[in-house]
Amino acid sequence: MLTIFVCAAPLLAQDKPLFKVIAFYTAKEDRAHISFVHEANRFFPAIAAKYHFLYDSTNDWNNMNTAFLQQYNVVLFFDTRPETPAQRRAFENYMKNGGAWLGFHFAGFALTPSAYNQDWDWYHNDFIGAGQYKSNTWRPTAAFLRIEDSLHPAVKGLPHIFKSAPNEWYSWEKDLTKNPDIDILLAVDSSSFPLGTGPKLHEIWHSGYYPVAWTNKKYKMIYTNMGHNDIDYENKTNKELSFQFDNEIQNRFIINSLLWLGGTKQ
Numbered sequence: 001m002l003t004i005f006v007c008a009a010p011l012l013a014q015d016k017p018l019f020k021v022i023a024f025y026t027a028k029e030d031r032a033h034i035s036f037v038h039e040a041n042r043f044f045p046a047i048a049a050k051y052h053f054l055y056d057s058t059n060d061w062n063n064m065n066t067a068f069l070q071q072y073n074v075v076l077f078f079d080t081r082p083e084t085p086a087q088r089r090a091f092e093n094y095m096k097n098g099g100a101w102l103g104f105h106f107a108g109f110a111l112t113p114s115a116y117n118q119d120w121d122w123y124h125n126d127f128i129g130a131g132q133y134k135s136n137t138w139r140p141t142a143a144f145l146r147i148e149d150s151l152h153p154a155v156k157g158l159p160h161i162f163k164s165a166p167n168e169w170y171s172w173e174k175d176l177t178k179n180p181d182i183d184i185l186l187a188v189d190s191s192s193f194p195l196g197t198g199p200k201l202h203e204i205w206h207s208g209y210y211p212v213a214w215t216n217k218k219y220k221m222i223y224t225n226m227g228h229n230d231i232d233y234e235n236k237t238n239k240e241l242s243f244q245f246d247n248e249i250q251n252r253f254i255i256n257s258l259l260w261l262g263g264t265k266q
Contacts, residue, residue: 017054019262022069023076025059032140032168033079033106035229035240040078040104043245047255053262065090074100074261077107078227080116081123092122100220100261102254105227108170109133128223129182129216131173137196138203140166140230140242145212146189152215154185154222154257158249161189165247168228169195169210176211185222186213186253213253222257226250 023044027037041057048055056072064087069075075094082088095101110118111133118124118132125131143164147155169188176182188195188210196204213224230241245251 015052017048018052018264019073020054020071021048021056021074021076021258021262022063022072023055023057023078024061024064024080024082025057025078026061026080027059027078030079030106031231031233031238032228035231036105036227036244037078039229039243039245040227043251044076047258051255051259051264053258053264061087066093069094069099072099073263074102074258077101077103079104079106081107081120088120088123092127095127095219095221098220100263102221102257102261103128103223105167105170105225107227108223108225125174127216127219127221129174129176129179129214130223134171134173135202136171137169137205138200139197140168140228141196142166143169143192143195143212144189145186148184148187148211152183152185153260154213154215154253156256158252158256161191162249163247164212164250165226165244166230166242167226167244169205169212170225171205171208171210176214177209181217182214183217184211184214186224187211213257220261222261224254224257226254 023040025037027034044055061082064082069090082091108128108130110116110124112118144161145164146161147158149155176184194204194206198204213222215222226244229243232239232241
């Protein structure tokens with residue numbers, strides 16, 4: 001598999017990045033996820049230059065090994081997860097030994113049976129804590145998101161309720177509110193309902209509690225459900241109809257999260 005690295009900030013010889021980030025991605029099959037990956041690989045180099053960290057990205061999951069990971073302070077998963085036992089052991093050891101992680105949208109997905117079975121209990125049940133994917137809204141729609149932990153650095157400077165970029169929102173097998181290790185940072189506010197437009201009725205949410213971003217206090221990590229752009233599938237143009245990083249308030253949450261994970265004071 002081709003390996004692609006994108007070095008974000010052209011550092012001068014005397015410069016030293018505040019921290020180093022490596023993003024893993026797959027970018028296959030689903031155009032909405034591919035769109036998000038390409039968008040992210042434009043967004044993060046610009047942010048790295050502004051906030052003085054180093055950003056690399058790769059689609060070679062064989063780089064998920066101890067020697068490679070030890071070069072980086074923060075790992076990002078854009079759209080999938082490690083699949084081989086060796087890759088999974090390397091990531092688990094990385095996190096258990098002080099590594100940091102920011103995962104987006106499909107990086108948390110697992111559903112048995114599917115191409116992404118729930119066959120990794122540590123990652124889905126203990127680390128992310130949500131278990132299997134349960135359902136989603138459709139089509140991608142903006143939501144009003146509410147801050148659930150106003151003291152966490154990831155939400156610094158954000159309004160208590162803000163409108164997100166359009167996204168496909170997930171619900172989960174496990175109730176995160178009953179897990180003492182999970183600190184929910186953002187959730188869908190009730191003013192969002194009905195959320196989604198269908199056409200299937202079960203793809204429109206009318207009530208309920210839906211966490212959108214959270215951290216597991218046993219690890220240095222944040223999972224966020226953002227990461228699915230809207231694509232014109234119906235007319236078969238495959239035109240990109242929305243982008244995740246067109247929303248300044250949501251961007252602030254992502255930047256805050258990354259700086260916190262990188263150990264940078266804001």
